[in-house]
Amino acid sequence: MLTSKYDCFSCANQNCLIKKHTSSEFIQELLRLKNTIACKKGRQFIMEGAPINGLFFVHTGKAKVLKTGIYGKEQILRFVNDGEIIGHRGFGTREKYSISALAIEDTILCNFSNEVLKEMLQNIPALTYDFMLFYAEELNRSEIKVKTIAHMTVREKVIDALLYINRKFGENHKELLNVQLSRQEIADFAGTTDEQVIRTISSLKKEGLLKAVGKKIGIINVENLKKEISEHNYFLDS
Amino acid sequence: MLTSKYDCFSCANQNCLIKKHTSSEFIQELLRLKNTIACKKGRQFIMEGAPINGLFFVHTGKAKVLKTGIYGKEQILRFVNDGEIIGHRGFGTREKYSISALAIEDTILCNFSNEVLKEMLQNIPALTYDFMLFYAEELNRSEIKVKTIAHMTVREKVIDALLYINRKFGENHKELLNVQLSRQEIADFAGTTDEQVIRTISSLKKEGLLKAVGKKIGIINVENLKKEISEHNYFLDS
DNA sequence: CGCCTATTTGAACCGGGTCAAGCATTGTGG
DNA sequence: CCACAATGCTTGACCCGGTTCAAATAGGCG
CATH class of the missing domain: 1.10.10.10 (Winged helix-like DNA-binding domain superfamily/Winged helix DNA-binding domain)
Structure with missing residues (x-):
């Protein structure tokens, strides 16, 4: 299975946070536990309010991340391209997804369970640091968006x-x-x-x-x- | 100086991320390098666009974090209370503050320089993890805010x-x-x-x-x- | 007490959301 | 391969919520 079509070593996404750390020997065992999911265009693979089921990376494809209001209005928070993360914040105290995600074209997703992810973060400080930077940048973007929409x-x-x-x-x-x-x-x-x-x-x-x-x-x-x-x-x- | 009025050991902010890790022996030397700043009500201590000068914690007091537009419109992103962080994302690639911060009452600020902060984060994985969770939660809040303002x-x-x-x-x-x-x-x-x-x-x-x-x-x-x-x-x- | 600033209320205006109708495009089944 | 349904795109017209402008009042502070 390690030499699957979608394994991290042959993956082309150089900017993927996991890919960046595949050299760490600790991670290599955990990579075997990765799930690969094929998601057809239009299909929803994360549902706001559902229990958190780990973290997704887009191997190939495109998706949108959004929040839904009761009047049917949707707020798309960001679009996601190859190598990027979806469904973050699936560790911490929170136990439900706070966003939904849908494929906007046929997409291959890599999924790490909560346990595997936690294992990685607790044992590879450099990875945790990268995650921290990632969230910090996302926060920047989101705060710019607040101002954009308001003004x-x-x-x-x-x-x-x-x-x-x-x-x-x-x-x-x-x-x-x-x-x-x-x-x-x-x-x-x-x-x-x-x-x-x-x-x-x-x-x-x-x-x-x-x-x-x-x-x-x-x-x-x-x-x-x-x-x-x-x-x-x-x-x-x- | 370690036994200053504002040193971390006698600080009352149990939820402060630094305070949580004062037991780590590595951190103790670095804590000596903390700057304490008294900021009068109304004074601006972070200026959007200025070079990043580390991270602030509110020891006691209150502040607001905002972005300014050219028409004089301001978007307040959050208010900040005792023990909370301001001026984050002062590491990574970014080298300018992307927000402004003003005291809304007389405030005592703890400041860690970029170097000290980096030193801490690179050597105390548990601290980095806490920072990551902090940003992830902030991101959640910010994304909720996007929807709030939009809908x-x-x-x-x-x-x-x-x-x-x-x-x-x-x-x-x-x-x-x-x-x-x-x-x-x-x-x-x-x-x-x-x-x-x-x-x-x-x-x-x-x-x-x-x-x-x-x-x-x-x-x-x-x-x-x-x-x-x-x-x-x-x-x-x- | 008097100035200055913040708050409050009223009124007018306008950007943008909503509704509706026509058009284009895609897809589907006969 | 065409007819027709379904869906998405486009445009026009209307209307309302909310911003803006203005003026009056209250409160705070030297």
């Missing part, structure tokens, strides 16, 4: 969301969406409605700041878009 | 803010504010305007949910207030 206009929020998506998924430089996100999803991330997202995107296209190839949209010039919101984010890269 | 009405946001303040500063059960917070400050935390805070508080008083003794306000019945927003927060205690 920006809808146009600014949508631009901010598009820039984030571009950073996250826009490796091929001319087409924005490596992911196919619905207007609704962009709205749920930006903190507005799908109509507003559509209006803003329409305007941006007319202004020559965005282009559209079929359903996919692409940012013509990232710097021009950034200008509109730069005043709010001294320390972006969120 | 709640003004009335709900103000109630949520009052409940938070009560949890944070409301030890004496009948009077809410152990702190004297301005309406503006409550608004900057809740994500609205001072006028809306005033209107909401007025309504709540008329409805018998709040009482006012001079400037200070008190929550008559916490449960009744919680009911109005409980539908949004399955996992409150934020």
